[in-house]
Amino acid sequence: MGYLENFKVVDEVAIVSGGSKGLGRAMALGLAECGAKVVVASRTVSLIEETANEIIKNGGEAIAVPVDVKNPQSIEQMVAQVVDRYGRVDILINNAGIAPMKKTMETDIEDWNDVLNTNLKSAFLVSKAVARSMIRQRRGKIINMGSVLGHMVSGVSMPYCVSKAGIAHMTKALALEWAPYGLNINCIAPGYFETEMTAEAREDESHLKFLKFKIPFKRFGKPEEIVSAALFLASSASDYVTGAVLYIDGGYSIW
Numbered sequence: 001m002g003y004l005e006n007f008k009v010v011d012e013v014a015i016v017s018g019g020s021k022g023l024g025r026a027m028a029l030g031l032a033e034c035g036a037k038v039v040v041a042s043r044t045v046s047l048i049e050e051t052a053n054e055i056i057k058n059g060g061e062a063i064a065v066p067v068d069v070k071n072p073q074s075i076e077q078m079v080a081q082v083v084d085r086y087g088r089v090d091i092l093i094n095n096a097g098i099a100p101m102k103k104t105m106e107t108d109i110e111d112w113n114d115v116l117n118t119n120l121k122s123a124f125l126v127s128k129a130v131a132r133s134m135i136r137q138r139r140g141k142i143i144n145m146g147s148v149l150g151h152m153v154s155g156v157s158m159p160y161c162v163s164k165a166g167i168a169h170m171t172k173a174l175a176l177e178w179a180p181y182g183l184n185i186n187c188i189a190p191g192y193f194e195t196e197m198t199a200e201a202r203e204d205e206s207h208l209k210f211l212k213f214k215i216p217f218k219r220f221g222k223p224e225e226i227v228s229a230a231l232f233l234a235s236s237a238s239d240y241v242t243g244a245v246l247y248i249d250g251g252y253s254i255w
């Protein structure tokens with residue numbers, strides 16, 4: 001009864017970090033199509049404006065707010081701007097991320113800090129900034145973008161794997177801590193999708209061959225194939241789901 005209604009996010013205020021490109025862009029467009037007011041947030045102003053303008057052109061509502069998720073001050077400014085404008089935040093997708101392909105012996109402390117600060121520390125800081133508003137409302141949906149590489153590992157990009165394992169664990173810790181306030185904290189763990197992040201892997205013939213062998217569906221995901229999972233976790237359809245890690249990976253993590 002009314003099951004379809006449960007998937008609606010009409011007039012809900014949703015922040016998508018890294019919403020200018022790839023998976024973030026697809027989720028921003030998808031949430032807007034389903035009625036959310038979307039805040040597109042990342043560093044490159046021209047690109048966040050492009051995504052926000054596309055949403056508006058499609059009849060939706062969006063604003064572009066610059067943020068560097070490595071910078072705590074920038075996060076506070078971004079969230080303050082959103083709360084000033086809309087008075088609340090209902091949905092947060094911690095999606096901004098980087099994945100440099102470097103072997104450990106070529107990885108220096110700056111590389112480590114860059115990956116851990118962008119992919120992991122940022123989720124702590126943005127979630128905390130947004131939870132103030134969500135706890136007041138006694139409702140809120142936080143979706144952290146993890147990865148199959150938070151569960152399994154790859155031979156390149158050790159700090160990336162560590163950051164995504166941290167994301168899965170942070171998801172569970174926050175889910176437990178914030179359940180009494182009615183917040184849902186979940187994680188989407190994508191496999192390999194066709195975005196800029198995986199361009200290098202797709203151009204490397206032997207890596208591509210391995211991935212196609214490993215992925216039971218024998219192909220990369222398309223960014224729009226992440227959107228339904230995000231809508232489920234962002235909407236009332238998932239009200240009894242918290243602390244979950246949802247793999248969207250064409251079967252990559254099965255074996």
Ligand SMILES: NC(=O)c1ccc[n+]([C@@H]2O[C@H](COP(=O)([O-])OP(=O)(O)OC[C@H]3O[C@@H](n4cnc5c(N)ncnc54)[C@H](OP(=O)(O)O)[C@@H]3O)[C@@H](O)[C@H]2O)c1
Pocket residue numbers: 017018019020021022023024041042043044047067068069070094095096097098099118145146147148189190191192193194195196197198
């Ligand atoms: N693509 C995949 O196959 C895959 C697989 C597993 C997990 N994931 C995860 O899914 C998320 C999105 O990946 P994607 O493939 O869509 O990546 P992408 O196409 O490279 O886009 C990354 C986004 O993050 C933003 N970003 C990076 N550093 C930032 C910072 N310091 N502050 C604010 N924004 C920042 C980028 O914008 P600016 O550079 O302009 O700031 C961009 O919008 C990431 O967390 C990634 O780890 C992706």
